[in-house]
Amino acid sequence: MPLLQVKDLTVRFDTAGGTVHAVSGVTYDLEPGETLGVVGESGSGKSVHVLAMLGLIPKPPGRIAGGQVLFEGRDLLTLPERELRDLRGKKIGMIFQDPMTSLNPVLTVEAQVAEAITSHGLMSRSAARARAVELLDLVGIPEPRKRVKQFPHQFSGGMRQRAMIAIGVACEPKLLIADEATTALDVTVQAQILDLMKDLKRKLSMAMIWITHDMGVVAGLADTVQVMYGGRIMERGPARAVFNDTRSAYTWGLLRSLPDHSEGRVYETHTPGQARKRPRLRQIAGAPPDMTDPPPGDPFAPRNPFAISGCFQEMPPLVQARDAAPGHLVAAWYDLPKALAARPDLAGKGEGA
Numbered sequence: 001m002p003l004l005q006v007k008d009l010t011v012r013f014d015t016a017g018g019t020v021h022a023v024s025g026v027t028y029d030l031e032p033g034e035t036l037g038v039v040g041e042s043g044s045g046k047s048v049h050v051l052a053m054l055g056l057i058p059k060p061p062g063r064i065a066g067g068q069v070l071f072e073g074r075d076l077l078t079l080p081e082r083e084l085r086d087l088r089g090k091k092i093g094m095i096f097q098d099p100m101t102s103l104n105p106v107l108t109v110e111a112q113v114a115e116a117i118t119s120h121g122l123m124s125r126s127a128a129r130a131r132a133v134e135l136l137d138l139v140g141i142p143e144p145r146k147r148v149k150q151f152p153h154q155f156s157g158g159m160r161q162r163a164m165i166a167i168g169v170a171c172e173p174k175l176l177i178a179d180e181a182t183t184a185l186d187v188t189v190q191a192q193i194l195d196l197m198k199d200l201k202r203k204l205s206m207a208m209i210w211i212t213h214d215m216g217v218v219a220g221l222a223d224t225v226q227v228m229y230g231g232r233i234m235e236r237g238p239a240r241a242v243f244n245d246t247r248s249a250y251t252w253g254l255l256r257s258l259p260d261h262s263e264g265r266v267y268e269t270h271t272p273g274q275a276r277k278r279p280r281l282r283q284i285a286g287a288p289p290d291m292t293d294p295p296p297g298d299p300f301a302p303r304n305p306f307a308i309s310g311c312f313q314e315m316p317p318l319v320q321a322r323d324a325a326p327g328h329l330v331a332a333w334y335d336l337p338k339a340l341a342a343r344p345d346l347a348g349k350g351e352g353a
């Protein structure tokens with residue numbers, strides 16, 4: 001049985017400027033131990049979709065307009081707040097970049113890690129303090145016995161993020177959700193944290209949802225990649241399939257606009273028949289959509305060089321892509337491999353478009 005089943009999750013924000021269609025009909029399953037990378041530009045609904053399932057969106061202006069989120073078979077959207085609060089941090093760990101939910105500057109790291117455990121009644125205070133040292137060791141903080149007595153300002157940015165991860169995994173959750181958890185870190189530290197996460201995933205056999213705007217970050221970490229745009233899933237599938245046999249023009253655009261530091265990572269950005277050499281970096285032309293009362297159709301259509309007339313009329317369903325790996329889904333009226341074959345100027349061999 002899947003650990004998490006998200007069914008038709010739809011979230012709206014009722015604002016003075018109109019209704020924001022933040023998340024529309026998001027549907028997917030997450031298996032125990034699976035790592036899902038959720039990727040998309042700012043405003044694509046990545047954060048809101050997880051905040052909504054955890055009962056953390058402000059209501060109002062937010063509201064769940066439909067759907068179910070089954071975690072171990074129980075619908076999180078109808079769970080009493082007290083039970084949901086207990087689940088958060090215990091069975092579902094969270095690491096957010098948001099400073100509001102990050103470390104408390106006036107408490108020692110020990111107090112904060114121990115609190116994450118004792119607040120769920122899992123251990124006595126003294127046992128939790130001993131566990132805090134083990135957890136710092138687990139996340140690769142040197143001299144954990146000494147470090148645990150220190151305050152967050154005595155830690156470097158990377159070490160602080162490791163401490164946040166220690167808190168996120170303190171109760172050995174079944175699911176860890178990380179939202180832009182490495183975005184503020186420099187590239188070297190980011191790579192170290194990603195290695196740590198791969199290691200932890202194995203040791204704790206937990207499932208992960210890793211949210212990022214950077215395709216490069218999920219390469220090598222995620223089993224499954226889910227690309228979101230305009231509050232919808234545009235493409236989803238085994239990571240290798242999404243990177244190497246891309247079917248959504250939006251994913252293709254994201255892969256072409258990877259920053260320089262992603263060069264040399266483990267994936268190749270090509271579709272069959274395309275040159276293997278990475279094209280020169282190009283931003284996706286155009287601006288993200290205004291999600292207030294969006295027009296019908298595929299939200300990416302106005303920015304999509306391969307859009308056909310149907311893209312402007314009706315949102316395509318998310319379905320198995322033709323001749324693709326099992327479970328490789330795409331929402332597109334156009335056929336990207338064919339469209340790229342017909343537009344060698346866009347497929348690119350390192351020349352600018």
Ligand SMILES: Nc1ncnc2c1ncn2[C@@H]1O[C@H](COP(=O)(O)OP(=O)(O)OP(=O)(O)O)[C@@H](O)[C@H]1O
Pocket residue numbers: 013015020021022023040041042043044045046047048049058061062213291
């Ligand atoms: N409190 C709010 N009131 C109104 N609109 C909101 C609110 N929170 C989020 N939204 C809107 O919901 C949409 C989805 O936002 P979301 O934060 O999920 O995007 P994201 O893909 O996670 O981007 P980012 O990485 O910038 O957080 C956006 O259009 C955003 O403006």
